[in-house]
Amino acid sequence: MGIGLGVVLLLVGLILAFDVITIDAVNNVVDTNTLGWIFIIVGALAIVLALVMNAQRSRTTTRVEERRLDDRRY
Structure with a gap:
């Protein structure tokens, strides 16, 4: 989620x-x-x-x- 959110903030x-768009x-x-510059910085971060x-x-x-078994018999 972090990378996707960062990319979206960066693009916005x-x-x-x-x-590009004037509102x-x-x-x-x-x-x-x-x-826009604030969104760029926050997105990159x-x-x-x-x-x-x-x-x-x-x-x-x-x-x-590892547990190895001995061949010796007791």
């Missing part, structure tokens, strides 16, 4: 930052350029954090215990 941020209702309240968390999760150690 790029659309808002480079004025007058939103543009009157906040600056869409600044909002979400992708990096998701990758770090996935790398930590995959780093597991396994322990194998």
Whole structure:
């Protein structure tokens, strides 16, 4: 979920930052350029954090215990 959310935020941020779509209702309240850059930063941070968390999760150690039987008879 983290990587997908990061990509969505990154794409929405790029659309808002480079004025691909102008929304007058939103543009009157906040600056869409600044909002776009905030989404870009948050999206990139979400992708990096998701990758770090996935790398930590995959780093597991396994322990194998062997028991060998002796041929000696008591």
